Amino acid sequence: MSAAITLPVGVELCHLPARFPLVHGGELVGGCLAYERQGPADAPTVVVLGGISAGRHVSAHARVPQRGFWDGLVGDGLSIDTRRHQVLAFDWLGGAGSSTAPADGEAFPFVDAADQARALWHLVDSLRLDRLQAIVGSSYGGMVAQHVAAQQPARVRRLACIGAAHRSHPQASAWRKVQRDVVELGLRAGDGRAALALARALALTTYRTPGELRERFEAPPRVDAAGLHYPVHDWLAARSADFVQHWNAEQFLCLNRSIDAHRIEPRSIIVPTWLLAFVGDQLVPPSEVRELALQLPELRAHRELRSRFGHDGFLKEPVAVGAFLREVLS
Amino acid sequence: MSAAITLPVGVELCHLPARFPLVHGGELVGGCLAYERQGPADAPTVVVLGGISAGRHVSAHARVPQRGFWDGLVGDGLSIDTRRHQVLAFDWLGGAGSSTAPADGEAFPFVDAADQARALWHLVDSLRLDRLQAIVGSSYGGMVAQHVAAQQPARVRRLACIGAAHRSHPQASAWRKVQRDVVELGLRAGDGRAALALARALALTTYRTPGELRERFEAPPRVDAAGLHYPVHDWLAARSADFVQHWNAEQFLCLNRSIDAHRIEPRSIIVPTWLLAFVGDQLVPPSEVRELALQLPELRAHRELRSRFGHDGFLKEPVAVGAFLREVLS
Numbered sequence: 001m002s003a004a005i006t007l008p009v010g011v012e013l014c015h016l017p018a019r020f021p022l023v024h025g026g027e028l029v030g031g032c033l034a035y036e037r038q039g040p041a042d043a044p045t046v047v048v049l050g051g052i053s054a055g056r057h058v059s060a061h062a063r064v065p066q067r068g069f070w071d072g073l074v075g076d077g078l079s080i081d082t083r084r085h086q087v088l089a090f091d092w093l094g095g096a097g098s099s100t101a102p103a104d105g106e107a108f109p110f111v112d113a114a115d116q117a118r119a120l121w122h123l124v125d126s127l128r129l130d131r132l133q134a135i136v137g138s139s140y141g142g143m144v145a146q147h148v149a150a151q152q153p154a155r156v157r158r159l160a161c162i163g164a165a166h167r168s169h170p171q172a173s174a175w176r177k178v179q180r181d182v183v184e185l186g187l188r189a190g191d192g193r194a195a196l197a198l199a200r201a202l203a204l205t206t207y208r209t210p211g212e213l214r215e216r217f218e219a220p221p222r223v224d225a226a227g228l229h230y231p232v233h234d235w236l237a238a239r240s241a242d243f244v245q246h247w248n249a250e251q252f253l254c255l256n257r258s259i260d261a262h263r264i265e266p267r268s269i270i271v272p273t274w275l276l277a278f279v280g281d282q283l284v285p286p287s288e289v290r291e292l293a294l295q296l297p298e299l300r301a302h303r304e305l306r307s308r309f310g311h312d313g314f315l316k317e318p319v320a321v322g323a324f325l326r327e328v329l330s
Numbered sequence: 331m332s333a334a335i336t337l338p339v340g341v342e343l344c345h346l347p348a349r350f351p352l353v354h355g356g357e358l359v360g361g362c363l364a365y366e367r368q369g370p371a372d373a374p375t376v377v378v379l380g381g382i383s384a385g386r387h388v389s390a391h392a393r394v395p396q397r398g399f400w401d402g403l404v405g406d407g408l409s410i411d412t413r414r415h416q417v418l419a420f421d422w423l424g425g426a427g428s429s430t431a432p433a434d435g436e437a438f439p440f441v442d443a444a445d446q447a448r449a450l451w452h453l454v455d456s457l458r459l460d461r462l463q464a465i466v467g468s469s470y471g472g473m474v475a476q477h478v479a480a481q482q483p484a485r486v487r488r489l490a491c492i493g494a495a496h497r498s499h500p501q502a503s504a505w506r507k508v509q510r511d512v513v514e515l516g517l518r519a520g521d522g523r524a525a526l527a528l529a530r531a532l533a534l535t536t537y538r539t540p541g542e543l544r545e546r547f548e549a550p551p552r553v554d555a556a557g558l559h560y561p562v563h564d565w566l567a568a569r570s571a572d573f574v575q576h577w578n579a580e581q582f583l584c585l586n587r588s589i590d591a592h593r594i595e596p597r598s599i600i601v602p603t604w605l606l607a608f609v610g611d612q613l614v615p616p617s618e619v620r621e622l623a624l625q626l627p628e629l630r631a632h633r634e635l636r637s638r639f640g641h642d643g644f645l646k647e648p649v650a651v652g653a654f655l656r657e658v659l660s
Contacts, residue, residue: 189519
């Protein structure tokens, strides 16, 4: 099913059915999923899904040597060992990668985490994989992974969710709503790029913890003719300027809405499940993950880790996440 | 010094010096402070300062029967007993009350919490008050109260700060920066009102706790032709629409900047001091207040209260705040 057109090395394309209906209505027409594989094609497959900014490229490897989002965790001899597993990952529908997504200014249907999961099953079928050894998802990827497991439980041996619960939290949803409204204000005003940077800056403030920000941005403000300049503001400006190099407003809105809409019945997830929550996570408070844990029929382990990185613990706590992944795959 | 012009009942005006220089540069020309008094004019004076949305009207009383921000705490026989104390409060310079503030679209100099304190001392002098029995400040009012005490310690018997530390926190400052940038984006785009509502919505998300929002906004989203509607979003929209009835963008920017700029040397506050922090406060984490407490030369008490209302505990925890105030004034 891979496309015959020329693509960057390591990227493969899977065409979705010509009309791919979406759970909240509407459909994708002629959609495709960009994906990447590492490890032996005949080894058990582990699907790895990260946050909205992550995609098909999980970690550096021989064919695609650029850094990924989980270098140090996925590779030969690492926690997800690519000598013993085939690792499969894809770009989000609607996101900033190479899967089907809105262009600048283009309307796009509402993509649910369940739609991402259905698209993944289509990819798994196209690769003629019978079942998944494991699906490991962090943040938005954890939400999608829950749907993957719920949709075809007989084909998933293990589910691991990091920093993800069974529903979005009203506090986080409130922050995301402000982000979307900012972007929409900017689009109306013809200043979508500045608005997108602002929305991303707000998102960044919710990914870490107050303690980490206090430690890093202790210094008093610089004063110049233009006023007071605070170190934390400089950080937000630099990071969000970087973001808008890679994303457009519509892609941001699409995945932001998709996170808010996430809601799954825990009892529908009958696959053996491992959970990891970060104490300090402002977006997915551990209390939410505890509630998920209590309702999961096949809970295998539920770990909580205190992290100064909060929600970003899935990216910034490789030692603890690595130990968790080894436990899942052992 | 009260003005001879006609004013609503209960409001009094104090003219500041014709040129009132500000600590970050610039000056107010012909500025005035709107204030309100309750209780016997010859009784010991307690100054009460609330958050940026609070002002001169602390609580309902005979001359001004409208609700205030601390009804139930200030009045005859209440924690701040207006039979035994004169209560004095004023509208913030630069804010939405009747003190000097920017009109729509008008540039306005940078007002520091220390400037508010200097203006209050001018008012105290104009009223020929020798000293203050106590100054009680919550949130922004707590920051101002610290400067009041530091500027003329011999004239302040007691200082009580609720939900305020000696400096702004980078996490809170990051949120406020996004708010200001949203408002400025809106002003550039000619849509200041919508942007102000959005900025206020973001502020609202930081005043409470995730736990309180979870309890209140448990319900799944309503679905209609326009998409998914989340209860927490409806709340934000209603509350922020109310806010923009009373504030303009420039007033919001002025006080928002003033909070960020707050920074005082704890050892400069040599007045007997009582502190109350709320466990769950996302804007002024208790850890910050603990640090203030450790450095205060005349700390009398430091209380922490777990509150599901977080920063808004100063408005929503009248029993605990009342007990704290009785301790301060006993």
